[in-house]
Amino acid sequence: MNKKLPLFFSKAMSSDKCLSLVWLRRDLRLHDHAALHFALKESGVIQPVFIFDREILARFTNPKDRRLSFLAQVMLDLDSALRTRGGGLLLLYGPASEVMPKLVQALGAKRVVAAADIEGPTRTRDQTVAKALEGIASFHGVKDCWLMHAPEVTKSDGSPYHVFTPYSKVWRSRITPEDLAERKVEDKERYANVEHLRTSAVAAGLRVLDLNKGLAALLEQIGYAPADLREWPADAGHERLERFAEQRLSAYANDRNLMAEDGTSCLSPYLRHGLVSVRECARRAWDHPGAEAWINELIWRDFYAMILYHYPQSAHTEFNPKYRDVLNWRQSDEDFARWCQGHTGYPVVDAAMRQLRETGWMHNRARMIVASFLTKHLRLDWRLGEEFFAQHLMDYDLASNAGGWQWASSTGTDAQPYFRIFNPIAQGERFDPNGEYVRRYVPELINIPAGKVHQPWGYNAARDYPKPMVEHTQARAAALHMFKQIA
Template identity: 40%
Template sequence: MNLLWIRKDFRINDNPALSAALAAGPTRALFISSPTQWHQHHLAPIQADFMQRQLNTMAQQLAQLGVVTECCQVDRFADIPSFLSDYCQRHQILGIYANTEPELNEVRRDKAVLSAGLPLHLFEGHSILAPGTVYTQAGDMFKVFTPFRKQWLAKLAQGGSVPLPAPTPMAAPVEFTPITLAYPMRDSQLWPVGEEHAQQALSDFVQHRLADYKSYRDMPALEQTSCLSPYLAMGVLSPRQCLHQARLHFPDALEQPDSGAFCWISELAWRDFYRHLLIAHPKLSMGHNFVAKADHAVWRESEADFNAWCAGETGYPLVDAAMRQLNQTGWMHNRLRMVVASFLTKHLLIDWRKGERYFSEQLIDADLAANNGGWQWAASTGCDAQPYFRIFNPVRQSERFDPDGTFIRKYCPELTHLSAKNIHLPKPELRPIRYAKPMVDHSFARKRALDAFAVLGKG
């Protein structure tokens, strides 16, 4: 008997570990719930609910393939090797099949399982190109995205990125038993579950919105992005499937850098970039700045300011609308993630780690590599970060990307009466009493940030 160890890879198609396990013989599946470890990783209750729903959907699919799925609770990763040793003996497991994960604790967990002498077979399924395969001429990991993407595209041109098909059933269907995870839950019903839905959402995006993606992706009121990030984060979709669909409909995308398809494929490259970085630089999983000079930056300690930012009560409408979108839906538009991260780290001078943690605790699509990469980019402390002197002006961002104030009105209804001209930063005489005053003046905040981040420009 073989064992499929399910992690964040809730799909049947393009699942290397599942395909290999079934090809090797009769298989059963196991999901290990680790509530204590999840709490330490700040797993969002909405993502836990989404994960539970996806797990049950996959377990039903596996049952049709003749694979029984079991869920066992092992609170900490450190206890998994001994648990698996006993489990394999009880079920006479010949091989454990699993897809890799890039986070440091997960990598250490797998090494401990291998060190315990267990027959763990690992497969790459979370990136388009496996970490360690895209490198400089010196054999090192890239520190800047653009040359990474150039090499990444060159590797893609050599082939090898075609998704695996769904495996053939190896046995008669078995009974499905619902699984419940012991973790705080927040309703994720806004997001349908299942591989079939995710595939349809991908197809709809590629056919109807991808061509114009570059033109409209930064406009949060238009809903022109793919909204596939929760499915990628949970492995319901693989990034290879996304790339394959894009290239299927736009065969020349990689040769057309001004096209919407190339722009979106570049976002998939960013995803790979951050995951490769997490493997190459384990300190990123431990809350360290990528840039050593950033260790000398002095952050402000203000719980009041941080709480106001979390609640969407900064007095800057676009920032507030974005944070309210996050709090209400568990998701935030990507342009707005940059805006609010810049505001917290540059306008309020609050440590990026606090923002990263809050995102982890709220996002349905929370992913350590992307979350860490995005926050360190905004804070100018990370790999290929924006220059420290680039500080987003939240009013200019609002005027440019939500010119009519449509998005702001959706999440800040107290500002609905304001005109498109006045809604981006209401004048005192137009600002409703119940709407917060701007907590900091932009010009003052910009100068303060430049002074604080000058340490990044020294030497």
């Protein structure tokens, strides 16, 4: 058994009967929940709290951002589930680093428990809150959002791994049944009186949001309007996990690259926000025949979180020092706009970009193809693509997104070698052999037969579809030249 490392931050706590605030962030559920489990082990009452952080919301510039609708719906669902258990959600709005200490003071809470995060700004914010609470309340960051946290999988000298394969071997050798065990939530009669707490919070000048008037009214309070959530029902996480485990998991290794198939779990938005617990995903898959490849993806998730934890700057700068700030990226607003719109003239790239815009999600193979196309065929900076994904992905996660973009652009840790440049036609023919994926998202090509759909130019039925914006062989040569210039 691995000797566990200490939690991210933990202070001595009083055993008096008292109020514990459970600060929900990337763990938006009420089962298998480390922070609730931790708080419930102590005496006293508990109160779940979520803060719509004004500083984070400033990045959501689309007034109908579907992630905000999703989150607002999750808040309504959490509140009604808590009501059936004798509690309710305390939902606030403001700069979280200021709101949380004020809330603790206003309610006389004695401890705050939250799932520890790995993103640099969030860690800084939590340290600010923990400091502001010194002498008033204890702050506990508990392990919940990843199966293995960054400090748990290191080389023997304590330094972080940069390469996935040795990392994953050590990860597999160190994970214990305890890491996968359910964090039970035995909360009967343990909730505080939320109405009293809301009144005290309002009296302290905090902005408490009204959960009683439905989705549109809740969104209006934070400055947004409802978006279409049919693709992403907030309560669908469990059903998706069950369906995937029963019907698709055994075939995952074979089907995961076929873009027209339901070969992957589509759980990423639910995992990102903690509507399903990553432990329950791993437990469901652990002894399942053929689940090895899927568990490997959960390890990639931990790997990128570990990289971001140790190298926060890798979110915005090239991980590989050889390429840091020296690659001669082109600048072309017009080319970038064509990529964003899905008008590149390469059917698989265009289908993928339109899938993203229409649904808020994109198949992993398609993410690799469009990222390679942007950075190598168009030689545009990977940060532009990273930011565009950040604005559109339902599952947007800084660690996995920056990791994926740096992998595809060959600038990252354990990245694709620079000379491996996806041919978008060959990728389409291999991973969308019947052209179903392309025809689903590119209506201009609906009448092109399967064998021609990845090279439709010149066909009368494709007259409304653009010619390729760059020629593959020339674009490939120019990309190789750009990388080779860096000795």
